[in-house]
Amino acid sequence: MPTVADYIVLNDRSFTLIEGESREIGPFDLPSNFVRGTSRAKPILAYRAKALGSADGALAPQARLRVSIQNGLHPLETVFLEGDGLSGQWEAFSGNFLNDVVLNDVTFTLEMGRIWISDVILWYQVRI
Incomplete structure (x- = not known):
């Protein structure tokens, strides 16, 4: 059965996280013809990110970000x-x-530093 790519814009605004903060994006639903995936057909989470320096400008920009799905149950990266x-x-x-x-x-958790995030998009395939 043929498939086609589709997407959902989960967040088109920017937000900033500081160390220890989390941001949950959702809830969102998917269509019933969503393809769960195979080794070649997987959903893709995409976003823009930028490490920010310390508030006083003393530290170089660094950030460590953990991304998970379903209330943190499934770590992605x-x-x-x-x-x-x-x-x-x-x-x-x-x-x-x-x-x-x-x-x-989707949950973004900042483990270290400060970070700016925007344009969170989920790509997935559907059966047509």
Whole structure:
């Protein structure tokens, strides 16, 4: 059965996290024809991120960010960002972490530093 890529914009605004803070994005639902995934068909979480320096400007920009899905039950990735450049991040992961029956969420938890995040998008495949 053929599939096609689709996406949902989970957050199109920016937010900043400081060490120890979390931000949950959701809840969001998926269509019933969502493809859970195979080794070649996986959902992709994409977002923009930038490490920020300390509030007083004394420390170079560094941040360690943990990203998880379904109330933190399924860790997707831990990213270390260094320097003041804006980066695009994306992670392909098992579609079994998502559900087309109950609501889903994505959680960003900052383990170290300060970070700016924006434009969180979930790409997935649907059967047509």
